[in-house]
Amino acid sequence: xxxxxxxxxxxxxxxxxxxxxxxxxxxxxxxxxxxxxxxxxxxxxxxxxxxxxxxxxxxxxxxxxxxxxxxxxxxxxxxxxxxxxxxxxxxxxxxxxxxxxxxxxxxxxxxxxxxxxxxxxxxxxxxxxxxxxxxxxxxxxxxxxxxxxxxxxxxxxxxxxxxxxxxxxxxxxxxxxxxxxxxxxxxxxxxxxxxxxxxxxxxxxxxxxxxxxxxxxxxxxxxxxxxxxxxxxxxxxxxxxxxxxxxxxxxxxxxxxxxxxxxxxxx
Amino acid sequence: xxxxxxxxxxxxxxxxxxxxxxxxxxxxxxxxxxxxxxxxxxxxxxxxxxxxxxxxxxxxxxxxxxxxxxxxxxxxxxxxxxxxxxxxxxxxxxxxxxxxxxxxxxxxxxxxxxxxxxxxxxxxxxxxxxxxxxxxxxxxxxxxxxxxxxxxxxxxxxxxxxxxxxxxxxxxxxxxxxxxxxxxxxxxxxxxxxxxxxxxxxxxxxxxxxxxxxxxxxxxxxxxxxxxxxxxxxxxxxxxxxxxxxxxxxxxxxxxxxxxxxxxxxx
DNA sequence: TAACTTGGTATCGGCATGCAATACAGTTTC
DNA sequence: GAAACTGTATTGCATGCCGATACCAAGTTA
Numbered sequence: 294x295x296x297x298x299x300x301x302x303x304x305x306x307x308x309x310x311x312x313x314x315x316x317x318x319x320x321x322x323x324x325x326x327x328x329x330x331x332x333x334x335x336x337x338x339x340x341x342x343x344x345x346x347x348x349x350x351x352x353x354x355x356x357x358x359x360x361x362x363x364x365x366x367x368x369x370x371x372x373x374x375x376x377x378x379x380x381x382x383x384x385x386x387x388x389x390x391x392x393x394x395x396x397x398x399x400x401x402x403x404x405x406x407x408x409x410x411x412x413x414x415x416x417x418x419x420x421x422x423x424x425x426x427x428x429x430x431x432x433x434x435x436x437x438x439x440x441x442x443x444x445x446x447x448x449x450x451x452x453x454x455x456x457x458x459x460x461x462x463x464x465x466x467x468x469x470x471x472x473x474x475x476x477x478x479x480x481x482x483x484x485x486x487x488x489x490x491x492x493x494x495x496x497x498x499x500x501x502x503x504x505x506x507x508x509x510x511x512x513x514x515x516x517x518x519x520x521x522x523x524x525x526x527x528x529x530x531x532x533x534x535x536x537x538x539x540x541x542x543x544x545x546x547x548x549x550x551x552x553x554x555x556x557x558x559x560x
Numbered sequence: 561x562x563x564x565x566x567x568x569x570x571x572x573x574x575x576x577x578x579x580x581x582x583x584x585x586x587x588x589x590x591x592x593x594x595x596x597x598x599x600x601x602x603x604x605x606x607x608x609x610x611x612x613x614x615x616x617x618x619x620x621x622x623x624x625x626x627x628x629x630x631x632x633x634x635x636x637x638x639x640x641x642x643x644x645x646x647x648x649x650x651x652x653x654x655x656x657x658x659x660x661x662x663x664x665x666x667x668x669x670x671x672x673x674x675x676x677x678x679x680x681x682x683x684x685x686x687x688x689x690x691x692x693x694x695x696x697x698x699x700x701x702x703x704x705x706x707x708x709x710x711x712x713x714x715x716x717x718x719x720x721x722x723x724x725x726x727x728x729x730x731x732x733x734x735x736x737x738x739x740x741x742x743x744x745x746x747x748x749x750x751x752x753x754x755x756x757x758x759x760x761x762x763x764x765x766x767x768x769x770x771x772x773x774x775x776x777x778x779x780x781x782x783x784x785x786x787x788x789x790x791x792x793x794x795x796x797x798x799x800x801x802x803x804x805x806x807x808x809x810x811x812x813x814x815x816x817x818x819x820x821x822x823x824x825x826x827x
Numbered sequence: 828t829a830a831c832t833t834g835g836t837a838t839c840g841g842c843a844t845g846c847a848a849t850a851c852a853g854t855t856t857c
Numbered sequence: 858g859a860a861a862c863t864g865t866a867t868t869g870c871a872t873g874c875c876g877a878t879a880c881c882a883a884g885t886t887a
Contacts, residue, residue, distance in 0.1 A: 319585055319625050322583065326653075327650075334657065335657070354583050358587055359586070375654075375658070378654065378690055382597060383593055383594075383596075383708075385706055385709055387643040398706075440648065441651035442652055
């Protein structure tokens with residue numbers, strides 16, 4: 294099972310004290326929701342309070358409020374709290390208002406007709422790439438297939454592709470800030486080596502990785518960028534048991550490039 | 561283009577005054593995010609304030625706070641605000657912690673191998689059904705395919721299927737509360753007629769609709785329910801130009817029932 | 828160029844408002 | 858049957874937020 298990279302907020306960064314424009318109370322509400330980032334099941338009031346760094350009393354009122362708005366709900370067995378369905382309304386807003394998603398949706402559906410492997414659109418968010426559109430093929434279980442799943446930028450095809458549009462000096466800074474923990478044995482974690490890989494991707498116009506994030510997986514990624522700013526990437530992934538790397542690239546890359554070109558033509 | 565059914569909060573229900581446990585400030589923050597429910601593009605500070613029912617001053621600080629946490633971002637051209645990617649972290653929490661989604665994911669991916677039409681999992685939320693898993697086939701453009709998209713319960717196959725597990729007296733109440741506006745010409749909106757349709761679905765174990773929500777569309781839905789409580793539905797949809805209704809039902813229903821059975825066996 | 832917009836940003840005092848403390852009832856655990 | 862959990866409710870005091878006000882920059886309209 295692949296572990297997910299989480300937002301910086303996963304480890305509560307302590308509410309910044311001195312910012313006249315900062316609304317603590319609002320931030321606390323999001324902390325309550327963020328408590329579930331580390332959860333493996335329903336959470337009790339006390340657990341929420343602990344994870345959010347609040348006392349039970351404060352958590353209580355926040356939970357009450359969030360529940361009344363549908364951002365939280367009780368679990369089926371009524372033994373704890375779960376995030377509520379209202380969150381999905383905001384999901385829809387993010388996706389439908391995102392210019393990249395808007396343009397990429399029809400193109401990816403088209404792409405999927407030509408390519409019978411997994412096709413994804415991921416959005417660049419610094420150290421991670423967040424899946425926004427997922428077009429499955431076979432295999433793939435559980436939340437690896439869910440929208441909102443995010444993966445590290447430095448060791449995925451889409452991530453490296455997105456990085457390839459940035460100049461080296463920016464990359465050094467970024468890589469320096471990133472957590473370069475290897476998800477699997479064999480993941481490249483040396484910044485200089487990564488710079489080389491990314492340079493190669495910049496040269497080629499796409500990135501390819503084998504077993505850098507998931508064992509047995511091969512993937513190519515092509516960048517989606519606007520005036521030197523990485524926005525996201527197209528991702529095509531397959532199984533090493535079915536593909537020789539060169540053959541995978543030979544077949545997939547032209548389609549992916551074409552799709553990327555088509556998407557970016559919309560801007 | 562299909563209009564989307566929105567959360568009750570779309571039309572701001574005025575913050576309830578007298579609730580000792582209610583955290584106004586937190587609720588205001590979500591109002592700011594909800595301002596985008598009605599948006600067709602980036603929103604300015606003033607527009608957000610107006611949509612959220614706040615003055616510019618309050619909106620300003622809330623926006624500032626939300627932006628610092630990644631719940632809002634500036635648009636690409638830096639001319640307005642958009643919902644931020646942090647929202648997708650919560651999306652993932654909702655999906656991966658939802659027991660129905662957990663169990664349904666592998667089953668639906670399997671189902672998709674047998675059925676070459678659009679397959680969805682939607683979650684029951686009173687007057688609407690929210691798509692949580694989407695497994696595309698062909699066609700379908702734009703945000704009709706996005707996670708978080710919701711459709712009315714009363715006129716969709718999945719919705720009627722979900723309703724079919726409820727007793728008639730509950731249904732009368734529920735239907736009485738729902739907004740029964742017809743999305744297309746020909747949509748059944750008479751409560752008594754709907755009760756009959758739902759009763760038929762209860763009898764058959766599935767619901768079928770033709771052109772009740774989208775013109776040219778045929779869909780079947782089977783309910784997913786736990787001890788008399790509707791949780792969601794499986795949805796298979798196709799085109800009337802390719803299918804005779806009876807044939808569609810004959811071919812799809814067995815698969816859908818099998819899948820539903822398999823999912824509910826996990827509880 | 829000036830007089831308007833409309834955008835985003837910043838500061839500050841007064842009072843509503845949410846924090847923290849406290850208490851209680853219902854379950855599950857041992 | 859006590860102990861350790863749940864979730865829920867009430868209240869006073871200090872604090873944190875609202876609302877008013879002001880400012881700068883970028884576009885529009887004269």
